[in-house]
Amino acid sequence: MNKKYFYLLLLPCFLFLLIFMVIPILVTTLSSFYLDGRITLEGYRSFLTDHYFLNILFRTLRISLLTTTICIILGFPVAYYVSKLNVKLKFIFIAAAVFPLLISPVVRSFSWMAILGREGIFNTLLKKIGIINEPIQFLYTELAIVIGLVHLFLPLMIIALIGVMENIDYDLVKAAQSLGASRFTSFIKIVFPLSVPGLVVGSVLVFVGSLTAYTTPQLLGGSRRVMSTLLYQQSLTLNNWYTASIIATIMIVATFIIIGIMNKIAQKLNPKG
Amino acid sequence: MSLISLEDVTVAYDNKINILEKFNLNVEKGKLISLLGPSGCGKTTTLRLIAGFLEAKAGKFTFKDKNYTNIPVYRRNFGFVFQNYALFPHLNVFENVAFGLKQRKVPKSEIRKRVPEMLELVDLNGFEDRFVTELSGGQRQRVAIARALVINPDLLLFDEPLSNLDANLRIAMRVEIRRIQQELGITSIYVSHDQEECFSISDEVAIMNKGVIEQLDSPSVIYKYPKTEFVARFIGFTNFIDFEVESSENGKLLLNSNHSKFRALKTNDVKVNKSYKGVIRPESIKMKSYIENEKQSENSIKGSIKISTFLGGLHQYVVNTELGEITVNSDREPPYDAGENVILSLPEDKLVLVEKG
Ligand SMILES: Nc1ncnc2c1ncn2[C@@H]1O[C@H](COP(=O)(O)OP(=O)(O)O)[C@@H](O)[C@H]1O
Ligand SMILES: [Mg+2]
Numbered sequence: 001m002n003k004k005y006f007y008l009l010l011l012p013c014f015l016f017l018l019i020f021m022v023i024p025i026l027v028t029t030l031s032s033f034y035l036d037g038r039i040t041l042e043g044y045r046s047f048l049t050d051h052y053f054l055n056i057l058f059r060t061l062r063i064s065l066l067t068t069t070i071c072i073i074l075g076f077p078v079a080y081y082v083s084k085l086n087v088k089l090k091f092i093f094i095a096a097a098v099f100p101l102l103i104s105p106v107v108r109s110f111s112w113m114a115i116l117g118r119e120g121i122f123n124t125l126l127k128k129i130g131i132i133n134e135p136i137q138f139l140y141t142e143l144a145i146v147i148g149l150v151h152l153f154l155p156l157m158i159i160a161l162i163g164v165m166e167n168i169d170y171d172l173v174k175a176a177q178s179l180g181a182s183r184f185t186s187f188i189k190i191v192f193p194l195s196v197p198g199l200v201v202g203s204v205l206v207f208v209g210s211l212t213a214y215t216t217p218q219l220l221g222g223s224r225r226v227m228s229t230l231l232y233q234q235s236l237t238l239n240n241w242y243t244a245s246i247i248a249t250i251m252i253v254a255t256f257i258i259i260g261i262m263n264k265i266a267q268k269l270n271p272k273g
Numbered sequence: 274m275s276l277i278s279l280e281d282v283t284v285a286y287d288n289k290i291n292i293l294e295k296f297n298l299n300v301e302k303g304k305l306i307s308l309l310g311p312s313g314c315g316k317t318t319t320l321r322l323i324a325g326f327l328e329a330k331a332g333k334f335t336f337k338d339k340n341y342t343n344i345p346v347y348r349r350n351f352g353f354v355f356q357n358y359a360l361f362p363h364l365n366v367f368e369n370v371a372f373g374l375k376q377r378k379v380p381k382s383e384i385r386k387r388v389p390e391m392l393e394l395v396d397l398n399g400f401e402d403r404f405v406t407e408l409s410g411g412q413r414q415r416v417a418i419a420r421a422l423v424i425n426p427d428l429l430l431f432d433e434p435l436s437n438l439d440a441n442l443r444i445a446m447r448v449e450i451r452r453i454q455q456e457l458g459i460t461s462i463y464v465s466h467d468q469e470e471c472f473s474i475s476d477e478v479a480i481m482n483k484g485v486i487e488q489l490d491s492p493s494v495i496y497k498y499p500k501t502e503f504v505a506r507f508i509g510f511t512n513f514i515d516f517e518v519e520s521s522e523n524g525k526l527l528l529n530s531n532h533s534k535f536r537a538l539k540t541n542d543v544k545v546n547k548s549y550k551g552v553i554r555p556e557s558i559k560m561k562s563y564i565e566n567e568k569q570s571e572n573s574i575k576g577s578i579k580i581s582t583f584l585g586g587l588h589q590y591v592v593n594t595e596l597g598e599i600t601v602n603s604d605r606e607p608p609y610d611a612g613e614n615v616i617l618s619l620p621e622d623k624l625v626l627v628e629k630g
Contacts (some may be wrong), residue, residue: 171359180376
């Protein structure tokens with residue numbers, strides 16, 4: 001086929017994204033620089049000097065970073081194990097990893113409320129064993145948000161990692177061991193760097209997902225707002241669309257910065273990845 | 274005393290069929306021994322067992338008089354050269370070769386000295402900064418050899434190291450491997466399914482079939498005197514004739530086949546009145562035109578040409594005889610015609626009796 005016409009295949013998708021994504025993003029972003037009929041950075045200045053807003057920004061970044069780190073730590077061993085299974089078992093494990101994605105985040109958050117609440121399963125259990133006398137505040141803390149987000153996004157990390165790990169030639173690990181590397185060292189020196197592309201994809205998915213998640217922090221965080229719930233409050237509750245557009249722009253910029261940093265780290269860890 | 278000894282070793286994957294069963298192998302220090310056999314006969318399994326990648330279900334592996342059976346791979350100090358090179362794709366040539374030295378906590382200054390020395394040995398000086406993906410197959414295998422050698426291994430293991438290379442490079446590389454092996458005097462085990470490759474570089478060759486070593490000898494002994502039918506077939510004998518041993522005296526055998534008498538040298542342990550396969554290479558048989566009433570010499574038989582194939586420089590003929598079809602090579606010009614009557618003589622020192630297999 002003629003190359004010129006080949007590009008036509010992209011056209012429908014391109015138009016869709018242009019109309020429903022690129023243009024709205026541009027409108028939102030541009031309107032954040034526009035106040036009272038003039039172009040100004042005033043909105044950003046007041047946002048970034050306001051302790052209440054800054055707290056929320058840092059809390060959001062903190063929660064996303066923690067969630068991503070925990071997903072990496074929990075996901076890596078699982079992905080390595082699953083990637084070495086035979087086809088049939090691998091399918092079962094991957095299906096098991098994907099399965100939670102079929103349950104709505106709302107349902108999952110409610111389950112966590114039942115588990116983490118003052119009279120929830122967890123507190124009741126701890127009281128029964130006699131570790132505590134008074135219930136501990138789990139629900140409506142940052143910890144609760146992190147737990148909910150890890151539960152939500154761990155499958156993405158695992159699947160991204162399995163994707164690269166199952167393509168690592170196991171002879172490389174054997175070669176490393178024959179050269180004197182223990183199991184642990186060969187994992188760190190060979191398997192880990194070669195998994196970096198999957199790690200980057202997984203981390204970006206989890207980080208950006210955590211940064212923009214709405215339901216989970218809303219239900220498990222209580223009064224502890226994050227950027228997405230703040231955005232909702234500003235736009236729909238307070239009808240302050242100007243501040244909302246600033247929050248949205250900051251979230252977009254943060255996303256790009258994170259992707260950039262991840263790529264830098266990837267290049268350091270695996271120059272050929 | 275052998276450097277390496279495998280005693281009654283049994284190996285299975287996933288605990289199912291035994292790939293090796295009560296397997297035995299001894300290798301002397303400084304020798305290069307090859308394992309040669311058809312695909313799937315257990316060569317790689319044997320090598321991986323010695324390397325420590327696989328655990329034996331039963332049996333013992335002794336190295337330098339020490340029991341190595343349960344010593345993990347990374348404490349064995351054996352170099353392994355893989356068929357697919359198994360170079361680390363995220364490291365450059367220098368870092369690949371330096372990998373084993375780093376594991377041994379060799380000081381940086383010494384690593385910087387020894388890596389270039391090794392690369393020099395495999396004729397790759399100046400390639401330090403290249404990434405693996407920027408090398409040709411032959412260069413990759415040289416890096417793999419350098420990487421295995423730089424740790425001064427007690428044993429070097431090769432698993433079909435040349436089978437991914439093209440024919441010319443294969444020949445050049447096997448000469449290179451033999452040169453390096455002899456220069457360093459390093460004991461090596463070399464796996465291949467290519468007969469010429471094994472014969473040209475080995476001190477000894479073990480011919481394997483279905484997890485068993487059928488014969489272990491020097492290449493020239495195997496080439497001339499195979500012990501079993503399988504070995505004979507594998508190394509290019511084409512004629513397999515049933516014989517019964519009538520008598521055995523002073524290293525000479527008198528054989529009987531279909532009422533014709535033949536003589537052969539006793540090269541293997543054969544018993545009188547038992548039947549064996551007599552094997553002979555097509556190029557060892559002498560052929561001439563049949564002349565009526567001419568007195569026939571010993572060890573010869575009459576036949577007629579059935580098929581003639583041009584092999585370039587010579588013809589290969591399939592000849593019908595009382596003993597069955599016999600394949601013969603001849604460079605006579607003009608070539609024999611189909612249907613022509615001929616006399617074949619089988620020199621007694623070229624006719625070898627082997628166990629039926
Ligand atoms: N990882 C494995 N799992 C199960 N069976 C295997 C495995 N590797 C090899 N085998 C089987 O073991 C036998 C010997 O294989 P191998 O040692 O690789 O043969 P070779 O190297 O002589 O071609 C073959 O029948 C093969 O199918
Ligand atoms: Mg093999």
